[in-house]
Each structure stands twice: as C-alpha cells, then as structure tokens.
Amino acid sequence: MSAPSAVESAAPAVVEIRGLTKIFRDFWRRPKVRAVDGLDLEVRPGEIFGLLGPNGSGKTTTLKIMLGLLFPSGGEVRVFGRPPHDIATKRRIGYLPEESALYGYLTPRETLDFYGRLFALPAAPRRERAGQLLRMVGLAHAAERPVGEFSKGMSRRIGLAQALINDPELVVLDEPTAGLDPIGCRQIKDLMLALARRGKTIVLSSHLLADVEDVCDRIVILYNGRIRAQGGVTDLLEKKDLTRITVPAVPAETLRAVIGMLRESTGRAPEVEHPTMDLEHFFLQVVEEAHRSSQAPSGVGRADGTARYLDGREAGRGN
Amino acid sequence: MLRIRQVLVLAGLTALEALRQPICLLLTGTCVLLTALAPMLVMHVFGEEGKLARDSGLAFHFVFGMFVAGHAACACVAREIRCGTTATVLSKPVGRTLFFASKFAGVAAVVLAFSACATLATLLSERVAEKLHTGPEGWGYVTDWRAGWLLAAAPFAAAAAAGAINWALRRPFESTAFLLLLCAVPAAFFICGFFDRLGRPAPLDFRVDWRILPAAALIAMALLVLAAAAMAVATRLPTVPTLTVVAGLFLAGLVSDHFLGRRAAASPAALFLYRLIPNWQNFWLCDALTGGGAIAWSYVAQAGLYAAACVTAFLGLGALSFAHVEMK
Numbered sequence: 144m145s146a147p148s149a150v151e152s153a154a155p156a157v158v159e160i161r162g163l164t165k166i167f168r169d170f171w172r173r174p175k176v177r178a179v180d181g182l183d184l185e186v187r188p189g190e191i192f193g194l195l196g197p198n199g200s201g202k203t204t205t206l207k208i209m210l211g212l213l214f215p216s217g218g219e220v221r222v223f224g225r226p227p228h229d230i231a232t233k234r235r236i237g238y239l240p241e242e243s244a245l246y247g248y249l250t251p252r253e254t255l256d257f258y259g260r261l262f263a264l265p266a267a268p269r270r271e272r273a274g275q276l277l278r279m280v281g282l283a284h285a286a287e288r289p290v291g292e293f294s295k296g297m298s299r300r301i302g303l304a305q306a307l308i309n310d311p312e313l314v315v316l317d318e319p320t321a322g323l324d325p326i327g328c329r330q331i332k333d334l335m336l337a338l339a340r341r342g343k344t345i346v347l348s349s350h351l352l353a354d355v356e357d358v359c360d361r362i363v364i365l366y367n368g369r370i371r372a373q374g375g376v377t378d379l380l381e382k383k384d385l386t387r388i389t390v391p392a393v394p395a396e397t398l399r400a401v402i403g404m405l406r407e408s409t410g411r412a413p414e415v416e417h418p419t420m421d422l423e424h425f426f427l428q429v430v431e432e433a434h435r436s437s438q439a440p441s442g443v444g445r446a447d448g449t450a451r452y453l454d455g456r457e458a459g460r461g462n
Numbered sequence: 463m464l465r466i467r468q469v470l471v472l473a474g475l476t477a478l479e480a481l482r483q484p485i486c487l488l489l490t491g492t493c494v495l496l497t498a499l500a501p502m503l504v505m506h507v508f509g510e511e512g513k514l515a516r517d518s519g520l521a522f523h524f525v526f527g528m529f530v531a532g533h534a535a536c537a538c539v540a541r542e543i544r545c546g547t548t549a550t551v552l553s554k555p556v557g558r559t560l561f562f563a564s565k566f567a568g569v570a571a572v573v574l575a576f577s578a579c580a581t582l583a584t585l586l587s588e589r590v591a592e593k594l595h596t597g598p599e600g601w602g603y604v605t606d607w608r609a610g611w612l613l614a615a616a617p618f619a620a621a622a623a624a625g626a627i628n629w630a631l632r633r634p635f636e637s638t639a640f641l642l643l644l645c646a647v648p649a650a651f652f653i654c655g656f657f658d659r660l661g662r663p664a665p666l667d668f669r670v671d672w673r674i675l676p677a678a679a680l681i682a683m684a685l686l687v688l689a690a691a692a693m694a695v696a697t698r699l700p701t702v703p704t705l706t707v708v709a710g711l712f713l714a715g716l717v718s719d720h721f722l723g724r725r726a727a728a729s730p731a732a733l734f735l736y737r738l739i740p741n742w743q744n745f746w747l748c749d750a751l752t753g754g755g756a757i758a759w760s761y762v763a764q765a766g767l768y769a770a771a772c773v774t775a776f777l778g779l780g781a782l783s784f785a786h787v788e789m790k
Contacts (some may be wrong), residue, residue, distance in 0.1 A: 167790075197516045207789065207790075210552075210553045211552070211553075212552060212553065212788070212789035213784070213788045213789065213790070214788060230556070230557055231555065233553065233555040233556075234555045236553065238550065238553035240546055242546055244546030244547045244549065244550050245547065245550075246479055246547055248478070248479055248482035248483070248634065248637075249475075249478075257471065257475055258554065260468075260553065261472075261551070261556055262470055262554065262555065263464045263467055263468075287632060289634070302550075309554075315553075393492055434741070437615055
C-alpha cells in the first residue's frame with residue numbers, strides 16, 4: 144500500500160463526488176434503474192482507492208460518470224477540480240474499461256501507437272513507451288498479431304497498456320484483474336503499488352476482495368448504488384480484540400509453556416497452527432519454474448517489470 | 463494543432479478499420495469485376511453497347527457504394543459504441559464533436575477511394591463495349607477484349623499479390639488487397655492507353671468517354687450524403703435499423719420529385735418535406751449522357767454545394783445526438 148502520508152495529505156482531492164445520482168431511463172424516458180443513489184466520496188492524491196460491491200451495485204457507472212462517459216442525473220462530480228467532460232483534464236487520466244474494448248484489426252503495437260497519438264506524444268517516445276509497455280504486459284512476442292485474435296487475458300493486458308501510455312496522474316481501473324491469470328493479477332497489483340509509490344492516484348473497482356485488500360488504502364462498499372461502508376482497509380478489517388504472534392517453529396515444551404502463560408493471562412487457550420503458504424504464491428512459484436524451462440509461448444510471454452517510464456527510472460516523463 | 467492531428471489519427475484509424483474488414487474488399491472487388499464483365503457478356507443491345515456499359519458501371523458504382531458507405535458508417539459509430547471502443551477513445555483528450563467529425567472523414571476517405579476505383583472501371587468498361595471501328599484497314603464492330611480482360615484481372619491480381627505479401631510479410635490481407643486494387647485498376651487503365659481498340663500498340667491515348675466523369679462525381683457526392691445520414695442515425699440505432707432507415711431515406715429521396723415535387727406549390731407540408739429529404743435524382747444523371755449529351759461542370763459544382771449542405775446538416779444532427787449518447 145502507498146505511504147500513509149500521501150493518503151492523509153491536505154492537498155485538494157483528485158476526485159470529489161457530492162450527492163451523485165444516476166437513473167437509467169427506458170426508451171420513453173421513464174426511470175428504469177437507479178444505479179447510483181446520493182453518492183458522496185473523495186479520492187485523495189497518491190492513494191489507491193477501491194470501489195467494492197456486488198454486480199450491479201453502481202461501481203462501473205460511478206467510474207464512467209467520473210470520466211464523462213455517462214451523464215449524472217443529479218449531484219456534482221469534479222476531477223482535478225474540473226467537470227468530468229473537460230478535455231484538458233483527460234490528458235491526466237488513464238482508463239482501463241471493464242471489457243477491454245480494442246480495435247480488433249489493429250496489432251498491439253498499432254493500438255498503443257494510436258492511443259499515444261491521441262495524446263500527441265512525439266514519435267520516438269511513443270515507440271519507446273509502446274515497446275516498454277508491451278514487454279511489461281508480456282506481449283512483446285505478439286506485437287504484430289491482430290488483437291482480435293487475442294484471448295481475454297491478453298486483451299486485458301493490452302487494455303492496461305493503453306491506459307498507461309500517457310503516464311497518467313489518475314489511473315481508473317474497472318475490474319482490472321478480471322480475466323487474468325494469477326500471474327497477471329499479481330503483476331497488476333505490483334504495478335498499482337509501483338504507481339502509487341510515484342504519487343499516482345488510482346481508483347479501481349472490483350468484486351474480488353483479495354485484490355482490493357492487497358493494494359487499497361481506502362475503500363467504499365457499494366450496494367444498490369449507496370455506500371454501505373467506507374474507510375481505510377486496515378481500520379475496517381483490523382480485529383483490535385485479537386493478537387497474532389508468528390515465530391519460527393519451537394520445541395513442544397516451549398510451546399506448552401507459552402500456551403500456559405497466555406491462558407493464564409487471557410483466560411482462554413490460544414489457537415496454535417502451522418501457517419500455510421497462500422495458493423497465489425505457490426502458483427506463482429510453480430509457473431516461474433515452468434517459465435525458466437519453456438520455449439516461446441503462444442499466449443502471454445514472460446513479462447518484464449514495470450515499464451521504465453512508469454517506474455520513474457526515465458527522465459523526461461510527461462505527455 | 464493537436465486537434466488537427468487527432469482528426470488525422472482518428473480518420474486514419476477509421477479508414478484502416480473499414481479497409482481491414484473483408485466486406486469492403488469484397489464489395490469493391492465485385493463492383494470492378496461486374497463492371498468489367500458487363501460489356502463482354504451482354505448480347506443483343508441494338509447498338510447501345512456503350513450506353514449499357516456506362517449505365518451498368520454507374521449503377522454498380524451507386525449500389526455497391528451505398529453498401530460500402532452504409533457499412534463503414536455503421537461500423538464506425540453503432541458498432542463502436544456497442545463494443546466500447548468509443549468509450550475508451552472518449553476517455554482520452556478527444557471531444558465528442560471532433561471524434562464524430564473525424565469518423566466521417568475516415569468513412570469519406572474510404573467512399574472516395576471506392577468511387578475512384580469504380581469510376582476508372584466504368585471509363586474502361588465503356589471503352590470495352592462493342593462499337594463501330596473505322597480505320598485504314600476497313601470498318602467493323604469491335605469489342606476491346608484486351609482492356610476488358612485487363613480490368614477483370616485487376617481484382618484477382620490484387621488478391622494474389624496481397625496473399626503473397628501476407629505470406630511473406632504477414633501484412634493484413636484485406637487492407638493490402640484493397641490498396642493493391644486501388645493501384646491495379648489505374649494500372650490497367652494506364653496500360654490500356656498504350657493500345658488501340660484492336661489491341662495493337664499505339665501512342666498514349668486513353669480512348670475513353672470522359673463525359674462519364676461528372677456523372678461519377680455526382681454519384682460519389684450522393685454516397686457521401688448517404689454516409690453522413692447513416693452516421694447520424696447510427697448514433698442512436700444499431701446497424702440493421704440504421705441501414706433500414708437509410709434505405710427508407712434513399713427510397714423517399716428517389717420518389718420525392720414524383721410524390722412531393724408536384725404538390726410542393728400547393729401544399730406547404732409537401733414543400734417542407736420536399737426540401738427536407740435529399741433528392742437523389744439530382745445525383746443520377748446518366749440519361750443526360752444519352753445521344754451525345756454532357757453534364758456541365760457548373761451543374762456538378764451546384765450539386766456539390768447541395769451535397770455539402772446535406773452532409774453538413776446530417777453531420778450537425780449526428781454530432782448533436784452523439785454529444786448526448788451515454789457510453790454504457
């Protein structure tokens with residue numbers, strides 16, 4: 144997670160939403176669905192902010208209103224202090240949609256070049272960034288294949304790459320890990336953390352709670368378009384009435400003595416277990432070994448680390 | 463400056479996407495092939511072979527062009543809104559009006575490329591048709607088979623070359639074949655210029671009926687108006703309903719002289735509708751070429767102004783509609 148100092152800074156909010164309401168209407172303009180209902184939230188500079196909720200809770204609708212793709216029925220939305228449809232503001236935003244919508248006849252390189260051109264990036268840095276991004280998402284070997292032939296996971300990776308071509312200050316990710324294998328999920332989470340370390344602001348929506356828990360500083364939980372819970376992830380999840388101690392394996396005698404002391408102190412016996420590696424780490428280990436011994440892949444190849452310009456290792460950033 | 467670049471980028475992508483769809487190549491190739499074959503396969507036309515070839519070529523130009531324009535317009539608006547690419551582009555620093563105008567520029571480029579191809583094919587087709595030939599060797603009715611087969615071979619040559627390029631360089635087949643077709647038809651046209659109608663080498667002289675040019679230009683204008691109308695409708699309707707509405711508009715425009723024009727003087731409502739619906743008769747002037755007649759370029763210029771007004775009106779309506787479309 145990003146540094147708390149960034150989260151708690153008094154700088155103006157990157158995204159401010161006040162009383163946001165969105166009602167979808169039918170062909171005859173009659174109200175059909177109230178997707179968002181009186182939403183208030185603020186996203187602060189440098190934080191990773193998570194929108195959680197079950198399907199249909201209003202997450203994507205909220206993100207699309209923030210980007211000026213949908214129009215609010217009521218309330219106010221400001222991004223970098225400007226209305227969401229402001230063109231200049233969009234130079235500072237990167238967006239990964241829920242479904243990676245790509246031009247199927249273009250290759251990944253052409254796709255990234257196209258989006259880079261929309262930001263008027265000069266040719267040399269555009270090509271350089273496209274190359275770095277393709278290596279970052281593990282698709283350098285498929286750079287000349289039409290993206291229409293790609294699997295969902297591969298399309299997702301190109302979608303992510305296009306969202307970062309302008310080195311955005313605010314990254315909006317709608318279900319970023321949907322359709323990705325565990326390696327892709329881990330890479331995206333690492334990428335988000337790397338971006339947050341550089342002071343970027345990230346807003347993501349997800350219903351995969353483990354992903355959100357791993358990276359988010361603050362979350363809101365939506366249900367039927369309303370906020371049901373919000374706050375820092377640690378604050379919301381911490382069980383203040385329990386303490387966990389992890390130590391290297393100890394002899395049985397020592398363990399019995401410690402349990403006795405703890406029982407005496409708390410009045411009840413502590414739970415003792417051998418911790419297990421989580422499945423994600425185990426899977427990543429196995430695949431890493433397989434990568435070392437395999438030939439060129441047909442799908443996603445081995446990905447490099449975060450693109451240099453996103454990691455702040457390159458001078459002359461910006462768009 | 464940024465906006466101009468964005469227009470060029472978006473228009474270029476729109477054209478490229480349209481060209482990479484097999485339907486565009488199929489329609490253009492078929493149009494050229496049918497135009498080439500028309501004068502070679504017809505019989506018993508009582509001395510009007512040239513007129514038949516000319517009218518057939520222009521009709522193929524119009525009909526196939528309508529499909530090219532309608533399909534490209536729907537694909538770049540309705541389909542893109544539905545599949546979400548529009549939302550991704552609009553999340554970048556691109557205004558909605560600029561996006562919509564750029565899309566039309568891309569579609570217009572494809573339509574004009576198609577029209578150029580179809581026009582050259584029609585010019586050559588008219589040359590192929592059997593006509594009275596007189597010379598030092600005597601006189602007779604002659605069909606220019608060499609020009610006909612050269613034109614008919616152009617789509618196949620383009621496809622074969624594109625296949626080879628696809629195999630060797632992995633370039634996309636459809637767009638490569640379309641671009642090669644755009645080169646093959648002028649090449650056939652140029653090569654034929656070095657042969658007379660009997661197939662003998664001769665100094666460069668194209669021996670075509672240049673009066674066809676203004677008629678073809680008028681058809682190209684009509685196609686641009688249809689493309690603009692399709693784009694405006696596609697902002698709100700999916701592809702099939704859009705094509706249905708545009709087909710209705712086309713039919714209404716064809717019969718507006720008959721049903722509305724005659725009543726326009728007496729009925730304000732008829733006059734209003736008559737002015738509102740684009741009159742396609744203004745763009746179909748093949749009969750003016752019959753009997754040695756010609757279409758004045760001043761008329762083409764006036765029709766161009768009319769077409770520009772129609773395109774502006776449709777694009778204005780489309781942009782207004784698109785500004786309020788929600789990218790769900």
